[in-house]
Amino acid sequence: MTLMNCLILAFLLFGIGVWGLIHRRHLVGMLISMELMLNAANINFIAFAYFTPGDSTSGSIFSAFVIAVTACEMAIALAIIVSMYRRHKSLDVEQLRDLHD
Amino acid sequence: MYSISNQLIPDLILLALPFLILIVRLCSKRTTVMPWRIANLGLIATFVMLNMIPLTNSEGAFFLSNWRVDDFGVLMREVFVLSGILGLWLAKDYFDHGADGKPALMHITEFMATLIFATFGGFIVVSACDMLTLFLGLEMATIPMYALTAWNKRDQYGSEAATKYILMGSVATAFELFGFSYLYGFAGSIHFSQIASATSAGTSPLLWIALLFIFCGIGFKLTLFPFYTWAPDVYEGAPTPVTAVLSVTSKATAIAFLVVLLYGPLAPVQDKIVPLVALLACTTLFVGNLGALKQSRLRRFMAYSSIAQAGYIMIALLGPGYISKTAIVYYLFVYTVANYLAFFVFGVIGHYRPESFNSLRGLSKQNTLLAVALAAAMFSLAGIPPLAGFFGKFHLFFSGATAGHYMVVAFAVLNNVLALYYYLQVIKSAWADEPEGELSPIRMVKRQRFVVIALLAATILLGVLPFVSNNVFTGFTF
Numbered sequence: 001m002t003l004m005n006c007l008i009l010a011f012l013l014f015g016i017g018v019w020g021l022i023h024r025r026h027l028v029g030m031l032i033s034m035e036l037m038l039n040a041a042n043i044n045f046i047a048f049a050y051f052t053p054g055d056s057t058s059g060s061i062f063s064a065f066v067i068a069v070t071a072c073e074m075a076i077a078l079a080i081i082v083s084m085y086r087r088h089k090s091l092d093v094e095q096l097r098d099l100h101d
Numbered sequence: 102m103y104s105i106s107n108q109l110i111p112d113l114i115l116l117a118l119p120f121l122i123l124i125v126r127l128c129s130k131r132t133t134v135m136p137w138r139i140a141n142l143g144l145i146a147t148f149v150m151l152n153m154i155p156l157t158n159s160e161g162a163f164f165l166s167n168w169r170v171d172d173f174g175v176l177m178r179e180v181f182v183l184s185g186i187l188g189l190w191l192a193k194d195y196f197d198h199g200a201d202g203k204p205a206l207m208h209i210t211e212f213m214a215t216l217i218f219a220t221f222g223g224f225i226v227v228s229a230c231d232m233l234t235l236f237l238g239l240e241m242a243t244i245p246m247y248a249l250t251a252w253n254k255r256d257q258y259g260s261e262a263a264t265k266y267i268l269m270g271s272v273a274t275a276f277e278l279f280g281f282s283y284l285y286g287f288a289g290s291i292h293f294s295q296i297a298s299a300t301s302a303g304t305s306p307l308l309w310i311a312l313l314f315i316f317c318g319i320g321f322k323l324t325l326f327p328f329y330t331w332a333p334d335v336y337e338g339a340p341t342p343v344t345a346v347l348s349v350t351s352k353a354t355a356i357a358f359l360v361v362l363l364y365g366p367l368a369p370v371q372d373k374i375v376p377l378v379a380l381l382a383c384t385t386l387f388v389g390n391l392g393a394l395k396q397s398r399l400r401r402f403m404a405y406s407s408i409a410q411a412g413y414i415m416i417a418l419l420g421p422g423y424i425s426k427t428a429i430v431y432y433l434f435v436y437t438v439a440n441y442l443a444f445f446v447f448g449v450i451g452h453y454r455p456e457s458f459n460s461l462r463g464l465s466k467q468n469t470l471l472a473v474a475l476a477a478a479m480f481s482l483a484g485i486p487p488l489a490g491f492f493g494k495f496h497l498f499f500s501g502a503t504a505g506h507y508m509v510v511a512f513a514v515l516n517n518v519l520a521l522y523y524y525l526q527v528i529k530s531a532w533a534d535e536p537e538g539e540l541s542p543i544r545m546v547k548r549q550r551f552v553v554i555a556l557l558a559a560t561i562l563l564g565v566l567p568f569v570s571n572n573v574f575t576g577f578t579f
Contacts, residue, residue, distance in 0.1 A: 007286075014279055021272060030268060037275035037482040044282035054289025061231050063289060066278060069240045073274070076244055077267045080251045083260045096261050101401075 006047030013040035027081050027091040053055065054099050108162050108170040111150040111178060115221050118143040119214035126210040133196075136210040140189060140217065148182045151175055153222045165178045167230040167292065174227040176430040177357050180437055181223035184349040187441040188216055190552055191448055192342035200449040203256045206340060216346060219245040223354045229361060232281050232291040235541025236364060236477060237278070242354040243270055243322065244345060250339040262338025269321055269331040283311035288366075293454070293558040296366035304370060312374065315362070316381070323355035324408045325415070326384035333392070336404035341451055344400050345444035348407040349437050349564040356414055356429060361429045378418050379509045386412025387512075390519045399447050402523070403440075406482060409520060413497055416513055420500030428496035435493035435563055441482035442556040449549055461527065463536030468543050474553050477560045483524040484517055489563035 020033030039094050042063040049059025081091065088095050121143070122136040129135040154175050161171025165430045192212060206212065222242025229235035247270065251263030285291055287307045291418035300308065319330040336344045363371055363378075391408030396402040414436075417428040447456055449471060454460035465472035483489035495518070498510045545553070 006249075010282075014275075017275070021541065027268075031271075034268075034271045034275060037272070038278060039284045043277040044279065045285060048282065048286035048289075052286060052289055055291070056293075058233065058291045059285055060233075062236075062281075062285070065233060065237065069237065069244075072244055073240070073247075073267075073271055076247050077271065080247065080260060080263045080267055081259060083251060083254055084264050087257050089498065096265060098258055098261055099265075099338050101333070 003047055003051035006043060006051070010040040011044040013037070013043065025093050027084070027093060030093070031077055031081075035074070037072065038066060042066055073079065103232055106185075108154055109164060111147045111154070111182075111354070112170075112221075112224055114143060114150065115147045115182070115217065115224060116395070118147075119217045119221075122214050122217075133209055136213060136243070141186070142212045142541055144182055144186045144189070144217070148179065148186070149477070151179050151182065162228070167234050168228050169230050170228060172432065173360065173426045174549075175355065177227040177381050177433070178224055180353050180433045181220045183434075184346060184437050184441075185216060185220040186348070187552070187556075188342055188346040188439070188549060189213060190218075191441065191445060192340075193548065194448065194452065194546065195340060195342055198452065200341065200448070201456045203253055203259075203340065206253055208252075212249070215245040215248055217344070219249070219350060223350060223357065224368070226354050226361065227357045228366075232285065232293075232296075233363060235358065235361065236278065236281060237323070239354065239358055240346055242276065242351065243274070245271075246343075246351055249343045249346065249498055250335060252343065253340050256338075256340075258338040259340065262335045264352060265331050265338075266335045272445075273318045273321030273328070274312050275318075276321075280311045280314030280316075280318060283307055285313065287311060292441065293366040297368060300367060301369035304373075308370070310489065314369070314509075316377065319358055320333055320381065322351065323359070323411050323415075324385070325381045325411065326388050329385065329388065330532070332408055333401050333404040334491050336399045336407075337398065341400065341444065341448055341456070344403065345441060348403060349440055352411060353433050353437075356411075358417060359415075360426060360429060363418060364426065375419055378415060379506060382412050382418075383509060383512050384412075385415065386427075386516050390516050390523070393520070393523045397458050399458065399461075399527075402458075402527070403443065403447075406520075406523075407440070409516075410482070412516075413494060413513060416509060417497040417500040418508075419506045419509065420503045424496075424503055425500045428493075428500040432493035432497055435481065435489040435560075438556050438559045438563060439478045439490055442474055442478040442553065442560060443482070445549060445553050445556065446471050448533050449543060449545055451555075458527065458530045459537070461530040462534040463540050464531040468545075470550070470553065471543070471545075474557045475531050476528050477557055479524040479527050481560045483521045485521075487561070487564060489560050489566075497548035 225238025
């Protein structure tokens with residue numbers, strides 16, 4: 001287990017997140033992809049904190065904060081998605097077509 | 102020298118305010134009047150206290166090593182609070198009646214609390230001295246905005262706009278966070294002073310990848326060129342007061358974020374980042390201007406206008422720190438005043454008619470004050486000399502020119518001609534076009550008339566201010 005392994009893992013996770021975001025047409029699926037991207041950053045933080053010399057506490061604390069902030073963000077996102085669902089009775093992003101040029 | 106506690110008072114007032122409002126809402130019998138008064142009082146108190154902090158022209162005062170109150174921070178705080186107050190005053194009427202075909206908003210107390218939280222997020226961003234504080238500040242400024250955009254649950258456009266906004270915003274957060282993690286790996290610390298010493302010691306590919314991710318992230322929030330597509334939809338779908346707050350507070354927060362990073366930890370490599378900033382600035386203002394040309398709905402038009410304005414502000418970032426910060430703060434004041442003036446006019450009109458260019462017809466004959474205010478706002482945004490907008494833009498371009506980026510400045514000035522065309526379209530609708538059929542009457546309540554007159558005066562007086570006050574011109578040596 002080296003720093004490089006962790007960084008590659010994180011980068012792959014981030015890539016999978018981006019891929020999922022582009023190809024998923026379901027709002028909850030997109031949220032999960034986003035969660036993957038955020039957690040890839042968390043892995044990066046912890047890997048750097050563990051393997052590199054320097055201030056290791058702040059890196060670990062950062063990831064804890066990120067988890068909390070992500071929870072807030074997802075709470076709001078789910079609330080908004082529920083209100084979308086009440087109106088459209090479906091969670092397909094293709095329906096987001098009322099606002100356009 | 103003032104003690105640190107004095108400088109923290111405005112922050113503490115603003116932090117306590119939303120909780121206080123919510124508690125009063127729970128306990129008081131007059132559930133809307135009391136919180137409304139307290140919110141106004143608190144915001145005005147914050148603004149007054151901010152004005153009492155003397156500008157010291159120094160490093161600023163530190164609190165716990167990661168909370169800094171410096172001149173730029175104090176002035177940016179004033180912009181945020183001003184935007185918060187004006188946003189509340191604009192929003193008040195939308196709770197009494199529907200507008201622009203949308204039903205009335207509800208839950209004013211929670212709305213105010215959320216808005217103040219977003220304002221406090223801006224405070225955190227300008228005082229941050231490490232990446233964690235900066236990240237938390239940006240999130241605190243953004244997450245309430247998602248909720249505000251979706252505030253009108255009975256309006257289908259609101260929830261669609263909020264969905265688009267939160268999807269794009271969260272992706273931006275992920276990108277920015279990924280960049281932060283690489284920056285942490287590069288510097289081995291999250292504190293700005295240590296990152297600065299790491300960047301001045303030498304660069305590595307890790308740093309550039311980190312910066313690329315961070316710029317992608319902040320590009321979303323600042324509506325820079327490849328990432329701006331969400332903005333028109335969100336601005337159109339959100340309730341009008343929220344659109345106004347979005348276009349000022351959220352934009353100012355994102356700009357502050359860039360200023361804090363570029364002139365703080367990244368100052369040693371600023372000259373290497375400058376080409377990227379110049380490219381983003383030029384493409385953004387060109388795309389914003391092109392987009393605004395063909396709009397017929399006012400909020401969408403203002404969205405493209407604010408995209409272009411973000412491009413203009415980016416030009417100041419090419420220059421050295423002391424000039425650039427002065428120019429940005431001054432321009433943000435001017436932009437806040439002009440933007441809110443326009444939105445107040447749209448708000449009054451939107452009460453009686455749909456918010457589109459056609460509704461402006463015949464405004465000059467029907468209500469001269471509104472037509473004059475609209476003309477002043479548009480001329481100020483376009484940058485016509487006697488008004489504040491001209492001096493604001495002048496400072497921005499001056500900052501870019503100081504660093505020798507004449508081509509970029511010339512491109513921006515040429516674009517300004519393009520911008521003038523569509524701002525004149527608005528004025529033409531209000532002053533020259535004949536109305537179709539009978540006009541519905543327009544009435545202003547006392548608060549609206551007061552704010553419109555005050556902002557109209559500010560649009561003119563802010564243009565004179567640089568010649569009266571030395572503070573604004575300290576950064577300039579002619």
